[in-house]
Amino acid sequence: MRALPPILKNWFDTRGWSIHPHQQDMLDRSDAPSLLLIAPTGGGKTLAGFLPTLADLAEGPHEGLHTLYISPLKALASDIRRNLERPIAEMALPIRVEDRTGDTSATRKRRQRADPPHILLTTPESLALLTSYEDAPRMFAGLKRVIIDEIHALEESKRGDQLMLAVSRLQTLCPEMRRVGLSATVDDPAAIARMLAKHPDPCEVVLADPGPDPDIRMLETTEAPPWSGGGGRYAIPAVLEQVKQHKTTLIFHNTRAQAEIFFHHLWLANEDSLPIGIHHGSLSREQRERVEQAMVDGQLRAIVCTGSLDLGIDWGDVDLVIQVGAPKNVKRLVQRIGRANHRYNAPSKALLVPANRFEVVECHAALEAVKDHDLDGETRQRGPKDVLCQHILIRACAGAFDAMDLLHEIRTVGPYADLTRAEFDDCLDFVATGGYALRAYDKWQRLMQRADGMWQLRDPRATRQIRMNIGTIMDPDTLKVRFTGRGGAPLGEIEEGFAAQLTPGDTFLIGGQIVRYEALREMTVEVTRRADKEPKIATFNGTKFATSTQLSQRILRMFQQDNWPTLPTHTAQWLHLQREVSRLPEPGRLLIESFPRDARHYTCVYGFAGRNAQQTLGLLMTKRMDELNLAPLGFVATDYATLIWGLEPLRDPAPLFDLHALRDGLDSWLAGNAVMKRTFKSSAIIAGLIDRNHAGQRKSGRQATFSSDILYDTLHRYDPDHLMLRITGEEAERGLVDFSRIEEMITRVHGTIDHITLDRVTPLSAPLFLEHGRTPVEGAGQDRLLADAAQELMAEVGLDAL
Known part of the structure; x- marks a missing residue:
């Protein structure tokens, strides 16, 4: 067992602290090449990660950079710096700690490269930028440890791929460097470990005591949830009552627009003038920082927020979390719950607020999953090639490189371990010349091969432009x-x-x-204040979450119960009525209902594949129905179903679910659809084909879209096998259209389709008639008209009393 240096031991003793077992494990195994700690929120993960560093630096001097800490959030890096500086100052340790993010001044950044601190806290994007400089070997000389905090938040994104490519570069520069990952509770620790380790080396895993189960339940409200919608406005009186009973409450929403709407109505109902703030990624940095500081100072009773407050920042005395809207993902729910009572072995307290009637079922399924410690996760995809192309450009900025050496280095990154030489050469050729259709243009002639076989930038002045465009976060076109x-x-x-x-x-x-x-x-x-008029709602392009596969399967299993004693009476009666009129969806079977209404023929497909996949299914099915002369007119999709309407009834749905036909339909649909152009634009920016930033100027979103559309059309016409078009197809499938979830659905049911023909709308399908896009009602009377439409529809299917 490695003992703490006396100065650290005394510091612990003066506070009456004792080292937690998992913190001691991290100290004991500090020489492991890769070490992953999985601990509950509030379990002291960050201190566990830094203890070996503090012990090393307390025992003797170190020249230059010792430890690099990487966080998904700039705010988290700043918070950790403040938390480190306090014990370092109290122990009078000669350790310099600094952070480096997009908010750091240019002067300080230059000084950090010339004279690095002992501990540098940064983000994936800033690290990628640091590795692009020719003096990177000097700056990182002597680097002993890399700590990746909240690694689970990076594992499923392109930011994680870019980060691990940068870490592979650091490992080449510093062969003895140790890798440390810090994660909240996850469904598959082995997958996170594979991401962290240098492939094919193993990674040691430390599992902390998970602590007590959270205190989590549904919020009781006097009013039942509406049949559709996502705002949770009906629950505002009950939410305000909870805010009054607690010190600080975080009120999470799944989208920025929903957070804005909820905050607006919460403030209107706030007759006691409780101090309440709002926090999300589309607000100005100044406004976010004001809210954050007010939280730390204990000046706010509640904060309406989104994923911007998901991660491990310790914001003041939060003692309650309220999740408005179904969480869609159990891991995300557990992460958010952990914001309350952010202390080791203290149970977190949380309340769930379903936004509509179906979300009551989903919230109960999520509650059961949390109690069963059944976390969800998606299968990890291969490393994306647009990120790889950007990495090659970054490597070229740092100086000449040997292609085989770089390929070997890239293959040490788990998602790229099976990258073939041909795939790598495709990416290298694209970066060097732009590819077959573009190689005649000087703009894309970026790399050249020297006589000695080494690759280098054709024009060293290009480094500035490349560095200005580093990153994989695709901000929406905003003003x-x-x-x-x-x-x-x-x-x-x-x-x-x-x-x-x-x-x-x-x-x-x-x-x-x-x-x-x-x-x-x-x-x-430019705007002025105007509080006397009904507002429009700004549209924010934040992440649109889809219900996870595991949570969807749990809902389907819930449907097979004889009774639902844990569900509210109105929801249980709704499901019983569905079973009487038709049937409930089942695992391993696909339920399809067909019925007439208002001179239209409707088909409802209960795929439980997530909103993106159900949307894609609607597109593909209507295309196929049109070919079969069924005259489809439109559709609407939710996470659990797709409702299609048209002029002719559907007699036999089986031909619509042939996987090969769906695949062919997807390929032909994507080829001429705006989805591909949107995806192409994002991937082309990441890969370096299109610049999003230029020195001294900024392209508008329309200008960038116009440029990317011209490029897309040119490549599609003259070079249809171009690398960027292949990347675009891969990205569109796994992102915007989520075709893999459709494949999973069809494989799951093995062709077992329950097609039920009825003479009226069914209880389970009725809420889809009220979805946005199906009932186009606008204006000041929107809520009343929607309520009237809902009452009329529910009376039609016998649900008006629920």
Whole structure:
């Protein structure tokens, strides 16, 4: 057992602290090449990760950078720096700690490269940038440890792929460097370990005591949830009562738009003038920082937020988490729950608020999954090639390289372990020349091979442009929002498409305020305060979560119960009525209902494949139905079903679910669809084909889209096998259309289809008639008209009393 140095031991003793078993394990195994700690939120993961570093530096001096800490969030890096500086100062240790993010000044960044601190805290993007400099070998000389915090939050994204490629570069520069990963509870520790380790080396895993189960339940409300919608507005009185009973409450939402709407109505109902804030990624940095500081100072009773507060920052005295809307993913729910009572072995407290009637079922399924410690996860895909192309450009910025050496280095990264030489050469050729159709243009002639076989940049001046475009986060096309006048306070950002719909005098919500659109000047939306008019809602392009496969399967198993004593009476009666009128969906079978209504023929497919996949299924089915002369007119999709309507009844659905036919339909549909152009634009930016940033100027979203559309059409016409088009197809399938979930659904049911023909709408399908896009109602009377439509429809199917 490795003992703490006396100075660290005394510091623990003066506080009455004792080292946790998993922290001691991390100290004992600090020489392991790769070490992953999985511990519950509040379990002291960060201190466990840094203890070996503090012990090393307390025992003797170290020249230059000793430990590199990487966080998914800039705010988390800043928070960890503050938390480290306090014990270092109290022990008078000669350790310099600094952070380096997009908010760090250029002067400090230059100094950090010339004179690195002992501990540097940064983000994946900043690390990729650091590895692009020719002096990277000097800066990282002597690096002993890399700590990746919240590694589970990076594992399923391109940021994680880019990060591990950068770590592979560090490992080449510092062969004795140790890798440390810190993670909350996850479904598959082995998968995280494979990501962290240098392939094919093993990774040691430390599992901390998971602590007590969280105190999590449904919020009781006097009003039943609506039949459709996602705002949770009906629960505001009950939410306010909970806020009054607790010190600080985090109120999580799945989208930024929903957070804005909820905050607006919460504030209108806040008769006691409780201090309440809002926090999400589209707000200005200044506004987010004000809210964060107010949380730390204990000045806020509640914060309406999104995933921007998901991760491990210890924000003040939070003692309750409320999740509005079904969590969609059990891992995400557990992460958010952990924000409350952020202490070791203290149970977190959380309440779930289903936004609509079906989400009551989903929330109960999520509750059961948390109690059973049944976390969900998706199968990890191969490393994306657009990220690999960017990595090659980054490596070229740092100096000449040997292609085989770089390939060997890349193959040490788990997702790229099976990268073939041909695939690598495709990426290298694309980076060097732009590919067959573009090699005649000087703009894309970026690399050249020297006589000695080494590759280098054709023009060293290109490094600036490449560095300005490093990163895999695809921000939506947005415009800044400020109050009018010179030096007007920034409020945040709105999507460019939403701004294009505004005319002077229009009002919208941002940061919880109703503002009036005045003008668009120099790519900035100028507004004034206007609280006396019904606002439009700014559209924010935040992540749209889909219900996970595991949670969907749990819901299907719930449907097989004879009774549902844990569900509210109104929901249990709804499911019983569905069983009487038709049947409930089952695992291993596909339920399809067909019925007439209002001179239209409807078909409802209960695939439980997630919103993206159900949307894609609607597109493919209507295309096929059109070929069969069934005259489809439209469809609407949710996480659990797709409702299609048309002029002719569906007699036999089996031909619509032939996997080969669906695949052919997907390929032909994607070839001429805007989805491919959107995906192409994102991948082309990441791969370096299109620049999103230029020195001294910024392209508007429309300009960038116009450029990418021209490129897409050119490649599609003259070079259909171009690498970027192949990447686009792969990305579209696993991202926007989620075709793998359709394949999983069809494989799961093995052709077992229950097609039921009825003479009226069924209870389970009825809420789909009220989904956005199916009932186009706008204006000030929207809520009343939707309520009237819901009452009429539910009376039709015998649900008006529920």
